[in-house]
Amino acid sequence: MDRIEKKSTQKSLLVFTEIESLNKGENLINEYEEFLSLVKSSEVEVLDSLKFKQRTPVTSTFISSGKLESIKDLPMLGKVDLIIINHQLSASQNRNLEKYLNKRVIDKTELILDIFASRATSHIGKLQVELAQLNHLSTRLIRGWTHLERQKGGIGLRGPGETQLETDRRLISKRIKRLNYRLSKAHKQREINRYSRKKSRNKLVALVGYTNAGKTTLFNKLTESIQVAEDKLFATLDSVTRKNKKPEHGPILFSDTVGFISDLPTELVESFKATLDELNSADLLLHVVDVSDLDHRIKFNKVNKILDDLSLTDIPQIIVNNKCDLVTDHKIQALRKRNHDQVFISAEKESEFNDLRSNINEILFNGTFKGWVSIENNLGNIRSLLFDMGCVQEEKISPTGKMLANIKIGNDELKQFIDVKGFELCNDKDILSESVN
Template identity: 45%
Template sequence: MDHQSAHAERVILVHLEGNDPQLREDPHEFLELVTSAGAQVARFVTVSRHQPTARFLIGSGKVDELRFLVQELEVDLVIFNHALTPSQERNLSRELECRVIDRVGLILDIFAQRANTHEGKLQVELAQLEHISSRLVHSRTYLSRQQGGIGLRGPGETQLESDRRLLRIRVQQIKARLEKVRNQRELARRARKRAEIPAVSIVGYTNAGKSTLFNSLTQEEVYAADQLFATLDPTVRRYHLPDVGPITLTDTVGFIRHLPHKLVEAFRATLEESANADLLLHVIDAASLERDEHIVQVHTVLDEIGAKDIPTLEIYNKIDLLSDVPAHIQRDADGKPVRVWVSAMHNQGLILIAQAMSELLGEEIYTGTLCLPQKLGRVRGKLFALGAVQQEQFSESGESILTLRMPKIDLNRLLSHEQFEIETFLQTYAIK
């Protein structure tokens, strides 16, 4: 199904320019969000407002100007590039005689379009219901003639006709289902931990190229497009890493500045995949003019979900859009990889990502020589199957002398399956 609406909804956009950099939004990103929602922009209005008003957020003169534009351009929706209080949204709807939604409602709408899995749809519905619950009282006047539209997808039009009691019941039902999902994810994570399979999660600002990188590394066909929030539902795949072995690689939803807290909370079960990873691949659009600010925004969200202390490898993507920047690995003073410059679209530098991940995840590589008696022939066979044996000789008494190089994690897993403790085994059979 095409993400774009067959008949694009015509909208007026309102963007506030203020002095406070913490509250300022990016007008270009606003346009991208609206385009991703499938709307047609009838007019983009910029308002200089350094002291927002409590009633309308903007001044009454601007409200009169917007009312004229709504009538002249015959639009049914005005979108603000800022968070509106429920009362501001109601006051503006009443004055403009049309629907009004804010940045949060716009992002929720995009998420409603993108969710494909049962879990994703539940998470979006929960966030939408909690967002509209405070807006139910006076928000029906201009909704009766609407047949869906931006801000009303998902549960919008049906739930807005429900009373608060039914809404609360539905929210409780969704939370109970998502708690089951969270428990299932936790069981899966514990199983991976028991098998000692490292987990790597791809994170980054929306549209940085995470899904393209995921597809290039895993040869998968996850939906990837040059639009905000192209990927919503997480995808987990196994990936073989040299010197480490199998790992799990997870593609996640993109972050954005001022990501609504309702979404962070609703998607906590999904985001926990990142919070419980052994390594994060932070994908960054190297060609973006907002690159540094996007990095800060991603760090903010990682902090919110408890993932700020997880080892991170930065992936500076889209070097094909830069001049004279080759694919390469940047290292810190200790020689550890901290940043890889690549182009996922053109498969430049992907082998360097694998190399850097191997170094970071496989730091503990066992190299040594074992002298195994014939009774441990099964252990010998498994070591060969893992590709860990670099050389084999035999003693006069028929013992196998193996020169090994392999991740300690794989050696530990093998020996635990054979009922050995790694320390005891090495003390007994390793040649000093």
């Protein structure tokens, strides 16, 4: 599908319309800023932006006729290649607007699809975005797209007696079939990976949340990774899974995922379902919230709604209020008082996340054991397992030659060792002080 051409060629006019009747009580306070961020993420050049208020959408053109006239009268309209609307338009509204304004018009869905297309890097990500684009395109075919012919080599491809529209439809449905086939193959591979994870007893903790909440920043700290975290919407598209690097937890994998947004195009949710379905196998979700965002409560609800649509609400969730460094202490205290079970962090400024880590362990492993254990020398396999799990913080040799290890481990994880002969908890301060490193 054609991408929105880049800066040098595509000059756009933004039309932001606040519709009072839509989503009453759920409108973002900073909806306009979010629209600007989306446009900025797609890298088109903005010549001008208009802000309107309207009570209800107009069936035929979405925007009321008076406002359309004022757009048509704009002297700068001649320089505009593209008009971007901050709502989802029906195919006929889109077509009518294009006819009346004699310009290409794209809606919020197309804008988001374009951003995803520019961000997708993995094989699976690219397939998913293309599928979403084609599904979207197939609803708008009547508009008379011609680029498919251009892409596929043109006239020669057309079957005998077919109209342009039929040819487009045929090509698209063929391509959609192929994409579905390739996606299902790619997902089978992921299922195999998932199976080996289950066998390896690793717990999966997935970070979810509204786009730009700070998921990747937190993920990087938790796993000592260097994924790109940016002040851009949809910086992350492909989910990434990495092993926990800190001794507190033991066998945990963290997974960073694509961020959500209000009015996430259904085509995208559908195409990404298989990837997001992986969240189904998560043992715990960290719902990252940007508390410094005026809209954080509404966005929190929007994310929960999407999680609900994906049937993920049964998975335990820790609410992680992020970016606390941008909010006054007073406000954080007030929030803490009201929300005892939530965690408050600054992913960018902190590195320890003690509350978060102990909450994770509480849920996954029934709390944490911290202390010394003694291990007989014939239990080398347990020693290396503890190291593999990342639980050992310090090691010593006791006066009688036994290994002593200072470990942090989930209580449930500890259970498997506690009955083994030769493995004991060691609280004897004398032994510890006489032991050597």
